[in-house]
Amino acid sequence: MINDNIDFKDLGIDTSAPGFYNDPIFLEIERKIPSILNEYNKFVMAKKYSDEYLIYARKKIDIVVDILFDELSKSDRFGACIDISQILMLILEKEGIWSCMFDGSMTIEYNEELKIKPTYFHTVDYGDYSAAHAWIAAPPYKIIDLSLSLQDYEYSEKQYLPKYVLTDNVTNAKIQPIDIVNPRLSLMSKKPLEEILDNFYGKNTYVLEFINNFPPVYVQSNKVKIKYIALRSGASDGQLESAKCLDFSGKTPFEIYEKKIKPKLKNIGI
Numbered sequence: 696m697i698n699d700n701i702d703f704k705d706l707g708i709d710t711s712a713p714g715f716y717n718d719p720i721f722l723e724i725e726r727k728i729p730s731i732l733n734e735y736n737k738f739v740m741a742k743k744y745s746d747e748y749l750i751y752a753r754k755k756i757d758i759v760v761d762i763l764f765d766e767l768s769k770s771d772r773f774g775a776c777i778d779i780s781q782i783l784m785l786i787l788e789k790e791g792i793w794s795c796m797f798d799g800s801m802t803i804e805y806n807e808e809l810k811i812k813p814t815y816f817h818t819v820d821y822g823d824y825s826a827a828h829a830w831i832a833a834p835p836y837k838i839i840d841l842s843l844s845l846q847d848y849e850y851s852e853k854q855y856l857p858k859y860v861l862t863d864n865v866t867n868a869k870i871q872p873i874d875i876v877n878p879r880l881s882l883m884s885k886k887p888l889e890e891i892l893d894n895f896y897g898k899n900t901y902v903l904e905f906i907n908n909f910p911p912v913y914v915q916s917n918k919v920k921i922k923y924i925a926l927r928s929g930a931s932d933g934q935l936e937s938a939k940c941l942d943f944s945g946k947t948p949f950e951i952y953e954k955k956i957k958p959k960l961k962n963i964g965i
Contacts, residue, residue: 701734710738714788716930730901732928736795737908740832744793749835751963752792756833757861758959759786764841764859766943766951776829776842778940781931782948783841784831789935789952790960794833796929797909798826802874805855806918814852817877818926819895829929835863838914838923857916865912868922874911875924902926 703710708718715721716735725731744752760783767779780796787794803814816827830840840860844853872888875895881888896902911924931938938948946954 701731703734703738712788712791713739713793714785717933732930733901733905733908735930736797736832736928739793739795740834740909742793742834744834752833753835754963755790755792755960756787756836756839758963759783759790759956760839760841760859760861762951762956762959766946766955767841767845767941768858770941770943772941773845773847774842775845775941776840777826777929779841780829780831780929782935782938782941783839785931785935785938785948786952786956787833792833794831794839796829796831796931797923797925797927798829798929799926800875800924801828802871802922802924803852803856804920804922805852809855809918811850811852811855814848815873815877817875818924819876819880819891821877821880826929828923830860830923836861837863837865837912840921840923843921855918857919860914860916860921862914865914865923868911868913868924870906870911870924874922875926899926 706720708715708720716732721731763779763783767775784794784796800818801816805811818827830838833839838860843860844856844858872892876888876891878888880891884891905925905927909925911922914921935952936949941948943951
């Protein structure tokens with residue numbers, strides 16, 4: 696982690712608008728010190744926002760999220776947490792809305808009467824993937840998770856889940872090793888989960904400080920409790936105009952923004 700007292704302006708980075716993680720100076724520093732992206736998240740979450748801005752942001756975010764989820768659900772794309780989070784960030788930035796992206800683990804716990812075992816999205820796992828799960832924060836909202844219900848669940852879990860998470864109401868949570876480490880790794884390596892987790896922290900020294908800055912939280916929704924454990928920052932490369940990571944029924948993310956989202960937002964102002 697870089698110096699907590701970093702001043703982006705002293706580095707020549709314009710912080711007046713969201714998305715400055717794509718500033719050429721920022722990108723040059725990131726090539727040498729990847730953890731500078733964590734500082735962007737800290738900047739966004741610590742920034743002072745006026746009441747007027749927060750009302751304005753909430754109205755726009757509500758509209759963007761609803762349209763994007765509808766388009767994503769029609770695309771029949773599962774496991775698109777990173778891609779949809781990146782697209783959401785880019786659209787909000789177009790509208791002058793501050794946001795930041797988190798990668799990490801997620802645990803879904805179900806009420807006892809449902810008799811469903813918890814669902815885990817493990818960061819320390821086997822297989823080829825970019826992240827266990829991804830979501831964004833955009834003040835006043837602390838968790839925005841558009842892909843929650845659009846994952847490949849094994850049984851009947853989906854019927855108890857909200858279609859997406861959009862909330863400013865979270866509760867502090869505690870990390871259990873099983874939240875991050877797949878138990879099968881313990882069986883394969885004959886090492887306890889705690890030891891595997893400690894090894895993960897040791898190889899990724901920034902993680903514990905990141906967790907200290909962005910503690911895990913629960914989101915309660917009817918009969919489920921969703922735990923979000925942020926372990927690193929994420930962001931989108933490039934601009935919305937060139938984004939090709941998602942196909943919305945033959946339309947690009949930029950076309951969805953221009954034709955469906957932007958017209959709905961034009962009359963919303965501070």
